[in-house]
Amino acid sequence: MFGFGMEVGIDLGTASILVYIKGRGIVLKEPSVVAIDKNTNKLLAVGEEARMMLGRTPGNIVAIRPLKDGVISDYDVTERMLRYFIHKTCGKRKFFKPKIIVCVPSGVTEVEKRAAIDATTEAGGGTTYLIEEPIAAAIGAGLDIAKPDGNMIVDIGGGTADVAVISLGGVVASRSIKCAGDTFDQAIVRYMRKRHNLLIGERTAESLKMNVGTAYPRTKILTMECRGRDLVSGLPRTIKVTTDEMLYALEEPVMAIADAVHAVLERTPPELAADISDRGIVMTGGGSLLDGLNKLIEERTGIPTYIAEDPIECVAKGTGKSLESLHILEKSMMSSKNYRRNR
Incomplete structure (x- = not known):
């Protein structure tokens, strides 16, 4: 077999x-x-x-x-x-x-x-x-990393976000930060505790992130019911959470990722930077699916930013x-x- x-x-x-x-x-x-x-x-x-x-x-x-x-x-x-x-x-x-x-x-x-x-x-x-x-993410995303051309990959997983410029099969400049999907969840838990006096678990925070989480202002505001324990009364409570609140809650971690991309671009040789400007930035990993994160990076860097096909499996x-x-x-x-x- x-x-x-x-x-x-x-x-x-x-x-x-x-x-x-x-x-x-x-x-x-x-x-x-x-x-x-x-x-x-x-x-x-x-x-x-x-x-x-x-x-x-x-x-x-x-x-x-x-x-x-x-x-x-x-x-x-x-x-x-x-x-x-x-x-x-x-x-x-x-x-x-x-x-x-x-x-x-x-x-x-x-x-x-x-x-x-x-x-x-x-x-x-x-x-x-x-x-x-x-x-591995660049290869899985279909980029030809063996050529002497600059490719920039932003891989956002659960525990780390890896930003790298790759050329000739090797990493030219990179940065790895401990700010990714889990950090998004923790930021949402902190926000709900501070803003609404509501204690929620990791799974609830992840559900909020996936359904109404956003890193960039949305034209259409979405809402979602969130259940947790009221820290004042100690009893279960349900509230409605909007995308605007999630935008505020996730501001710190998403800006940390944007700063990491900016920092790697600053250390990139000019010839490779020109290639990246033409080819764009490719995002992989489950964290890249956060709504509007590619738009935020594109606005911050001025470089087209794309999400790879099947980013989780890249x-x-x-x-x-x-x-x-x-x-x-x-x-x-x-x-x-x-x-x-x-x-």
Whole structure:
């Protein structure tokens, strides 16, 4: 059923994990959430089933997200989660373990890179390679990064936003900030608490972001009912939230992303900057779907800004295309073989 020398690409995201198998495409897309029984340390649920438990668990069960700001914050839980997903997609195998490419943010440290390699190898992977998310996102978005032309990619995930200028297959200038989808949710929670004395959970904040969230003034004002706990009376309360309120609530994090784009453009060589001005800026990742964010960046930079097709899947697709030229990329990417040899 499973061929010899299986090759797998994993988008190890803060909010979700996508698995790409060479020849089959994206075979798995699940939230990066794990539910564990604290008393027995037993894995109760992984992925969507565990996400449904967030904020709803009894004392002995904890639903956690083991990745934070794009990197591993709980090594043991991440390894167990990866083991579950690798077994689910590749099957349990003792021999001929799959080659795996894992995406990491552009600003990670050597320690964080080694943690990602070790966790993947311990979870059942064979030789493991790392690829930077902006490069994978650019490949997945259909950009030809091998040519001596400037391409600018803005990849906004759950934990980090990576801004990079790519040319000749490498990163010329980049910046990674810990301000992305999760930060949007936290900003909405803070705003609801401060403005309406209403305490809401992460899932409610995410729902508000997806339905009425905006980064740019809208011509048509939308409203949505929001339920939470009144901080004064302690009782449940429902209010209506408008897009104008969300615009104000999200102002700080979206401006941080716009500032990061501006900062990278300032460090970009003039020839590549001219290419970007002609080609435009490409946005990927789930955070790029926030309404009006591309318009805000376009207004701030004066450069046309586009959202890639299937932005959530761009990084995973990029790892898949990287698998096809793995023999070329092996020399430039950090791998578990090189890591063990150098250690």
